[in-house]
Amino acid sequence: MLEQAAAQRRQRQQELIAIAELADTGSAPAPSETSTSTSTSVSGSGSGSPAAAPAQPSPLADAAEPSLGAFDDTFTWSAEVLAAQGRQLDDISLEEIDWLGRLRRGLEKTRRGFVTQLLDRLGDDPLTPEVLDDFETTLLRADVGVQATDQVLEALRQRLNEEVVDPAEGIRFLKEQLRGLLDEPITASGVPLLAPERERLNVWLMVGVNGVGKTTTLGKLANLAVRSGYSCLIAAADTFRAAAVQQVQIWGDRSGVAVIANPSANADPAAVVYDAIGAAQSKGTELVLVDTAGRLQTKHNLMEELAKVRRIIDKLAPDAAVESLLVLDASQGQNGLRQAMAFAKAAGLTGVVLTKLDGSARGGVAIAVAHEAGLPIRFIGAGEGIRDLRPFNSFEFVEALLAV
Amino acid sequence: MFDELSQRFEDAVKSLRGQDKITETNVEGALQQVRRALLDADVSLPVVRAFVDEVRSRAVGSEVVRGISPDQKFIQLVHEQLVETMGGANAPLAAGGTAGAPTVILMAGLQGAGKTTATAKLGLHLKDQGRKALLVGADVYRPAAIEQLRTLGGQIGVEVFSLGTEARPEAIAAAGIAKAREEGFDTVLVDTAGRLQIDTAMMEEMVRIREAVQPDEVLLVVDSMIGQEAAELTRAFHEQVGITGAVLTKLDGDSRGGAALSIRKVSGAPIKFIGTGEKVEALQPFHPERMASRILGMGDVLTLVEKATKEVELADVARMQQKLQEATFDFSDFVQQMRLIKRMGSLGGLMKMIPGMNKIDDGMLKQGEQQLKKIEAMIGSMTQQEREQPDLLASQPSRRRRIASGSGHSPAEVDKVLTDFQKMRGLMQQMSRGGMPGMPGMGGMPGGFPGMGGFPGMGGMPGMGGMPGMPGMGAPAGRGGAPKPARPAKKRKGFGQL
Numbered sequence: 001m002l003e004q005a006a007a008q009r010r011q012r013q014q015e016l017i018a019i020a021e022l023a024d025t026g027s028a029p030a031p032s033e034t035s036t037s038t039s040t041s042v043s044g045s046g047s048g049s050p051a052a053a054p055a056q057p058s059p060l061a062d063a064a065e066p067s068l069g070a071f072d073d074t075f076t077w078s079a080e081v082l083a084a085q086g087r088q089l090d091d092i093s094l095e096e097i098d099w100l101g102r103l104r105r106g107l108e109k110t111r112r113g114f115v116t117q118l119l120d121r122l123g124d125d126p127l128t129p130e131v132l133d134d135f136e137t138t139l140l141r142a143d144v145g146v147q148a149t150d151q152v153l154e155a156l157r158q159r160l161n162e163e164v165v166d167p168a169e170g171i172r173f174l175k176e177q178l179r180g181l182l183d184e185p186i187t188a189s190g191v192p193l194l195a196p197e198r199e200r201l202n203v204w205l206m207v208g209v210n211g212v213g214k215t216t217t218l219g220k221l222a223n224l225a226v227r228s229g230y231s232c233l234i235a236a237a238d239t240f241r242a243a244a245v246q247q248v249q250i251w252g253d254r255s256g257v258a259v260i261a262n263p264s265a266n267a268d269p270a271a272v273v274y275d276a277i278g279a280a281q282s283k284g285t286e287l288v289l290v291d292t293a294g295r296l297q298t299k300h301n302l303m304e305e306l307a308k309v310r311r312i313i314d315k316l317a318p319d320a321a322v323e324s325l326l327v328l329d330a331s332q333g334q335n336g337l338r339q340a341m342a343f344a345k346a347a348g349l350t351g352v353v354l355t356k357l358d359g360s361a362r363g364g365v366a367i368a369v370a371h372e373a374g375l376p377i378r379f380i381g382a383g384e385g386i387r388d389l390r391p392f393n394s395f396e397f398v399e400a401l402l403a404v
Numbered sequence: 405m406f407d408e409l410s411q412r413f414e415d416a417v418k419s420l421r422g423q424d425k426i427t428e429t430n431v432e433g434a435l436q437q438v439r440r441a442l443l444d445a446d447v448s449l450p451v452v453r454a455f456v457d458e459v460r461s462r463a464v465g466s467e468v469v470r471g472i473s474p475d476q477k478f479i480q481l482v483h484e485q486l487v488e489t490m491g492g493a494n495a496p497l498a499a500g501g502t503a504g505a506p507t508v509i510l511m512a513g514l515q516g517a518g519k520t521t522a523t524a525k526l527g528l529h530l531k532d533q534g535r536k537a538l539l540v541g542a543d544v545y546r547p548a549a550i551e552q553l554r555t556l557g558g559q560i561g562v563e564v565f566s567l568g569t570e571a572r573p574e575a576i577a578a579a580g581i582a583k584a585r586e587e588g589f590d591t592v593l594v595d596t597a598g599r600l601q602i603d604t605a606m607m608e609e610m611v612r613i614r615e616a617v618q619p620d621e622v623l624l625v626v627d628s629m630i631g632q633e634a635a636e637l638t639r640a641f642h643e644q645v646g647i648t649g650a651v652l653t654k655l656d657g658d659s660r661g662g663a664a665l666s667i668r669k670v671s672g673a674p675i676k677f678i679g680t681g682e683k684v685e686a687l688q689p690f691h692p693e694r695m696a697s698r699i700l701g702m703g704d705v706l707t708l709v710e711k712a713t714k715e716v717e718l719a720d721v722a723r724m725q726q727k728l729q730e731a732t733f734d735f736s737d738f739v740q741q742m743r744l745i746k747r748m749g750s751l752g753g754l755m756k757m758i759p760g761m762n763k764i765d766d767g768m769l770k771q772g773e774q775q776l777k778k779i780e781a782m783i784g785s786m787t788q789q790e791r792e793q794p795d796l797l798a799s800q801p802s803r804r805r806r807i808a809s810g811s812g813h814s815p816a817e818v819d820k821v822l823t824d825f826q827k828m829r830g831l832m833q834q835m836s837r838g839g840m841p842g843m844p845g846m847g848g849m850p851g852g853f854p855g856m857g858g859f860p861g862m863g864g865m866p867g868m869g870g871m872p873g874m875p876g877m878g879a880p881a882g883r884g885g886a887p888k889p890a891r892p893a894k895k896r897k898g899f900g901q902l
Contacts, residue, residue: 137449143631146443210654210682211516211627240682242555243548250547296657329516333446333631335659356515359600361633384545 127160127170135174142401144178144364145334148371152177175398181367182394186376193391194323194351194378196230196287201280201320203288203313207306207347208327209339210294213355215244217327217381218291219251220389226255230286235276236261237269237309240293248291254386269293269305270312277316297342307346324349325378330356330363337365340373349373354392355381362401420474426463434478435460445662445699448635451669459485486696490664494689495649495674497526498621503536503588508581508617512610512645513625514637515598518653520549522625522679523595524556525687526651529677530591531562538589540580541566542573542613543597553595560684563589573597573609574616581617594619601640610645623676624650626667629659634666642671652690653679664695733829735783735791742776778813779821785810794829797822 132153139149155177159165165173186192196202204221206214218234225232234252236259238244245261252259260276262268273290280288292309295302313322324347328336343349352375354363366377377392417434420426435456442452463481501507509526511519523539530537539557541564543549550566557564565580577594584592594617599606614622624638624647641647650667655678664675675690727733783791785807790796797803801815804822808815 140443141449141632143446143633146440209629209657211518213516241552242559243551246548246551247546296654298656298658329627329629331514331631331633331637332627332629333659333662334444335446335629335657336631338658356600359514359633360602360636361631365631 125167126164127167129157129160131167131170132156132160135170138402139364142362142364143333144401145337145368148181148364148368151371152181171402175402178367178398178401179394181371182377182397185370185374186394188374189350189376191376194376195228196225197321198230198286200286201277201288201317202286203277203290203317203320203322205290205292205310205313205322205324205347206327206353207292207324207343207349208294208329209296210241212294212327212329212332213381214238214294214327215247215251215291216384217353217355217379217389218248218289219254220381220386221379222251222257222289223255223386224389225287225289226257231284232257232287232289233276233280233283233285234259235273235288235290237272237276238291238293239265239267239269239272244291244293270308273309273312274316277313277320281317297339303342303346306343310347322348323351323378326352326375328352328354328363328366328369330354330366331359331361332365334365334368337368337372340369340375344373344375349375351376351378353377353379353381353389357400358382358388363397364401366397367401417475417478420478423474426466426474426478428460428464430474431460431463431478434475435463438482441700442662442665445660445665446629446631446634447662447699448632448666448670451635451666454669455485455489455665458489483693483696483700486665486699487692490668490692490695491674494691495676496689497676498648501590501620503590504585506538506581506584506589507591507621508594508619509591509621509623510577510594510596510614510617510619511623511625511651512596512641512647513598514600514627514630515546517598517625517627518651518679519543519598519625520552520556520595521682521684522623522651522653522677522687523553523593524560524562524684525679526593526623526677527557527562528560528684529687530593531560535591536589537562537591537593538580538584538587539564540577540592540594542576542580542594544569544571544573544576545597549595549597556684574612577613578616592617601637601644607640607644614645621649622647624667624671624673626650626652626663628652628655628661628663628678629657630663634663635670638667638670642673647671647673649673649676651675651677651679656680656686660699661695662699664690664692665699734794735786735825736788738825739780739783739791742780778811778817781811782807782813782818782821794822794825798826 135156136149136153139152140146152174156165156170156174159173160170196204206218206221208214215238222232222234232255234248234257236245236248238248239262245259249259249261258279260272260279262272262275269292276288276290279285290309290313292306293302295306297303310324313320326340326343326347326349328339332339340349340352352366352369354366354377357363357380369375370377377394377397379389380392380397381389415437417437419433420430423430438459439452439456442455443449447455459482462485463478466477466481498507498509511523511526513519520541520543527537527539539553539562541550541553543553550569553566554564565576565583567576567579571579573596577596580594581592583589594613596610596613597606599610601607622645624641626634626637630637638647638650650671650673652661652664652667652675655661667673667675675692675695678688678690680686680688727737786797790803790807797807804818805815808818811818
């Protein structure tokens with residue numbers, strides 16, 4: 001099911017790119033990138049080479065078309081996201097289409113901003129090396145970092161040396177490069193879209209430095225899980241920060257999810273996790289969300305504590321699907337990469353949740369994290385509402401990243 | 405990636421070597437590296453550009469004085485310019501009001517910047533100064549934010565006031581001030597909810613809170629890990645709310661803290677405090693010159709020294725120094741020093757503050773820490789007498805065998821540690837004879853370091869055994885103005901130079 005959805009998603013994404021290009025340039029849809037097959041084969045090749053023509057519209061979209069009216073950008077995008085979530089047509093609510101539509105319109109605006117601005121200024125003249133400075137500025141201001149910026153611009157420069165590139169194509173190429181960096185670890189993980197596995201214990205461990213929104217993200221994930229029909233449990237293993245357990249309790253109440261906590265002050269977080277996994281196993285719970293205390297990656301003893309939590313999980317639930325998710329604040333800069341490296345070591349990270357993307361920060365450090373730490377970005381948090389968390393989509397992210 | 409920074413910087417600056425003058429052309433490469441360094445430190449791009457231009461105009465044509473090479477001159481220029489931009493000397497908090505007319509301090513910032521924690525830390529800071537502070541919890545949005553402030557207030561023994569989450573923040577703040585007037589508090593700290601600078605409704609609320617409390621001080625709390633947003637954030641808060649200063653938090657991490665430069669440059673308001681830990685005591689005044697070194701990736705010797713000073717009793721220092729000179733430094737002293745190091749934080753954290761030492765990888769540090777544990781175990785198996793008189797062990801093999809089996813090590817390992825200890829004692833004595841004028845506080849270090857790097861030939865600590873980084877400690881700290889990555893070549897001269 002999930003694989004099917006992923007295949008559909010990829011197709012939709014390709015279509016979407018084609019449509020986007022059509023909108024931007026008025027030219028015929030260019031051949032899209034990503035892999036030629038629709039299987040979820042593991043490959044590190046990323047995007048790079050232009051592949052076969054865009055895929056045919058998926059059956060899901062065909063079926064949805066008459067019931068929901070115009071087959072436009074917004075609809076395509078909404079359908080794509082929903083398909084990626086593995087949703088069937090009959091459990092997609094109008095509310096969701098509406099929410100996704102609003103999101104899409106927001107993106108649309110920013111996308112037009114960047115593209116038309118540049119295109120207006122450049123006209124049809126071939127891309128010159130000077131224009132690259134504008135690209136560089138945009139990327140650097142988005143926190144992409146010097147290293148990754150140099151890398152994608154170098155690729156563009158090489159192309160400029162070989163052939164004449166018009167601005168629209170330059171931008172397309174740039175986006176493709178960025179998406180390639182983001183998609184690489186996702187492809188490598190073999191799991192295009194992260195969702196708990198049914199009929200099995202899933203343990204999702206949320207880790208990160210202080211104040212990035214771990215607890216909030218956990219609350220949103222709990223809500224998403226409940227809405228998707230999983231039985232869910234929260235382990236309040238942040239036993240350090242004052243009132244953290246209360247905060248998680250409030251989130252639990254909002255979604256009607258039970259919270260396992262240890263009432264004594266400064267309890268061992270591993271003990272809370274121990275209790276939670278025990279409870280989950282006896283109740284047959286599908287998803288255990290573990291909230292941990294924020295810790296700076298330089299605090300050796302705290303990182304050891306985290307490693308212990310991770311060991312407990314692996315030991316107590318050897319058959320569980322364990323996801324260890326780093327919560328990264330989009331407003332953070334280059335330190336994000338250091339965090340990824342350090343937490344990967346201590347907690348065996350399997351993915352990243354990028355939060356606070358509703359601000360003006362663009363979270364470009366995610367590119368460095370995806371590329372250099374090889375971690376797939378799994379979710380994006382934007383807003384304080386309980387539903388403001390959605391699966392990561394490199395297309396959407398790159399569009400937003402490059403908006404001026 | 406980041407730790408290459410200092411090296412790259414050094415390489416770029418090398419191109420200036422042998423030139424008699426800094427010119428437009430020969431400085432470009434070095435400036436490019438400055439730009440990279442600043443961007444990697446998350447200084448906002450417009451600020452980086454302005455800064456690089458300033459350095460260029462200052463550097464070009466500047467005469468190179470005899471005795472200073474152009475590369476040194478250039479680094480000095482960059483460092484000076486950084487310090488200058490960040491506001492010269494440390495700026496104090498608004499003076500205390502009087503009972504009945506309290507000073508009002510308003511805390512503002514993004515979600516997760518650390519406002520609540522910073523509020524409590526400031527509360528403790530004021531309490532330590534003998535001021536009577538009231539904390540007001542006006543964050544009605546984040547679940548349990550007020551409870552968090554109450555818990556922290558309880559920990560530090562400072563009263564917390566709030567009206568719960570049903571009241572409007574401006575009403576809570578105003579009521580808090582009224583209470584402070586009546587009950588004779590001299591300072592009120594108002595904690596507010598985190599807000600995005602682009603959230604118009606929330607920014608308007610901030611303005612209403614400001615109007616309700618008429619603060620003497622509006623502190624922008626900024627996470628030191630913030631990226632390019634720092635400039636925009638500061639601009640928005642400054643234009644709409646008007647800030648008088650900033651608190652940079654989470655500097656106990658390994659972020660370079662480029663935000664300090666952006667904040668100052670954009671708002672003109674000084675950074676007043678830095679948060680350096682989760683404990684309520686972890687608040688320090690901001691020192692531009694230290695931040696300059698940190699931003700350039702040149703280590704933070706002064707903070708290291710200060711940390712050491714804080715942990716070491718002065719009497720201990722004198723006693724230890726004497727012991728070193730007389731070479732009577734024994735195993736109990738060694739254990740004491742090791743515990744001291746542990747109190748200061750992880751070995752890695754400390755090592756990374758030392759210029760030139762930031763290239764040590766974690767594996768090596770781990771080995772070092774393991775080695776220390778091993779030694780501690782051995783010392784644990786010694787009798788009091790043996791600890792005080794290490795010579796006893798040298799003369800009696802049966803004691804060494806007992807220690808080996810008691811601590812779970814082979815006799816050969818014990819022998820090695822003992823030989824190393826003796827060597828170290830000799831070395832320490834030599835060093836301390838060099839004298840340490842002008843740097844009190846450092847007195848605690850010679851004792852502190854043998855456990856870490858000074859153990860000569862300590863097998864498990866490649867690259868640390870010979871203390872390659874130590875000379876670096878002396879040079880930049882002493883000169884203050886012109887820190888430079890350590891040169892491993894100058895072995896074991898560090899303390900002498902101090």
